[in-house]
Amino acid sequence: MMVEVDPPEVEERVQILLVDVGSVTYGVDASQVLRIDRAEASAFAHPALGHLREGRRALVFHTTSGEAQLKVDAIRGVVPVAFDRLRRMPAAATRSPLAVGLYLSDDRPIVLIDLPQTL
Amino acid sequence: MEPTPLQRALRSAPERTHAGQARPEQEFFCFRLGELRLGIPSQSVLEVFRAGSLTPLPRTPAFVLGVTGHRGQVLPVLDLLRFLGKGESKVGARTRFFVGSSGSFVTAVVADSVIGLRRILTSDILPPPLGGDASAEHMLGVFQPGARGEALALLDFGRLLQLARKRAVVR
Numbered sequence: 001m002m003v004e005v006d007p008p009e010v011e012e013r014v015q016i017l018l019v020d021v022g023s024v025t026y027g028v029d030a031s032q033v034l035r036i037d038r039a040e041a042s043a044f045a046h047p048a049l050g051h052l053r054e055g056r057r058a059l060v061f062h063t064t065s066g067e068a069q070l071k072v073d074a075i076r077g078v079v080p081v082a083f084d085r086l087r088r089m090p091a092a093a094t095r096s097p098l099a100v101g102l103y104l105s106d107d108r109p110i111v112l113i114d115l116p117q118t119l
Numbered sequence: 120m121e122p123t124p125l126q127r128a129l130r131s132a133p134e135r136t137h138a139g140q141a142r143p144e145q146e147f148f149c150f151r152l153g154e155l156r157l158g159i160p161s162q163s164v165l166e167v168f169r170a171g172s173l174t175p176l177p178r179t180p181a182f183v184l185g186v187t188g189h190r191g192q193v194l195p196v197l198d199l200l201r202f203l204g205k206g207e208s209k210v211g212a213r214t215r216f217f218v219g220s221s222g223s224f225v226t227a228v229v230a231d232s233v234i235g236l237r238r239i240l241t242s243d244i245l246p247p248p249l250g251g252d253a254s255a256e257h258m259l260g261v262f263q264p265g266a267r268g269e270a271l272a273l274l275d276f277g278r279l280l281q282l283a284r285k286r287a288v289v290r
Contacts, residue, residue: 024174024175046177048177048178049177050175050177087192087193089193090186090193090194090195090225090226091223091224091284096176096177096178096179098177098178099176099177099178102174102186102193104188104191104193106188107171107172107188107189107190107191108171108172108174108188109174109186109187109188109193110174111174111175111176111177111186113177
């Protein structure tokens with residue numbers, strides 16, 4: 001007898017790089033990050049993300065005019081996030097293109113930022 | 120035959136009582152925030168929960184304290200003191216958030232403490248003070264419970280939330 005078996009469901013996930021700016025943890029799409037480096041003189045800070053403590057690390061990402069470096073304080077690592085933990089930004093909160101959405105780590109929202117929008 | 124007093128009275132009696140319509144009342148969710156005692160129509164309030172973690176958002180006005188997660192939902196958190204220009208709330212271990220809604224917009228709002236639900240006769244609601252500050256535009260009115268009671272400022276939550284959303288997203 002032939003029995004058709006459904007293929008096991010593959011939980012879709014996205015890789016999120018967690019970084020700290022001051023006391024706030026943000027998430028960025030890990031695929032946007034070329035590498036993590038020491039912040040060079042050309043690295044920039046984004047005031048809307050909060051005050052940096054030291055900003056010695058930088059996320060290097062690709063832009064149309066080459067590479068750019070966003071200063072951060074600490075790298076927490078990459079976490080795989082299931083699609084069902086992702087949330088759109090609430091309509092009443094902000095429409096800033098910098099914050100593209102959120103993901104729920106337990107019940108704590110982590111703001112996801114779009115690196116090209118920091119320029 | 121001359122009608123009896125009862126028959127005369129019955130002829131002019133209404134078909135049904137209008138007592139309920141003559142004294143309509145509205146239920147308000149009442150809470151303290153800073154020095155204020157505020158009330159909003161209870162149908163706008165979904166639930167109250169203890170303040171949890173608060174994640175700040177980039178590029179939002181000061182009255183949006185950030186977002187919080189609750190039952191798998193992400194809610195923006197509003198500080199009405201900041202919104203009304205009456206100071207700043209301090210979110211601590213005893214702070215409560217209540218979930219308020221208007222249309223499709225749902226938000227958490229900071230409350231220092233919850234007073235409870237109160238039914239108020241519509242006729243007892245006084246109009247917002249004339250010549251008051253800008254916060255008067257968000258008020259349905261004021262309720263003064265007796266000479267010694269503290270006044271309750273009753274807010275037009277639907278209007279307030281619509282305006283807060285506009286201010287939050289037009290940046």
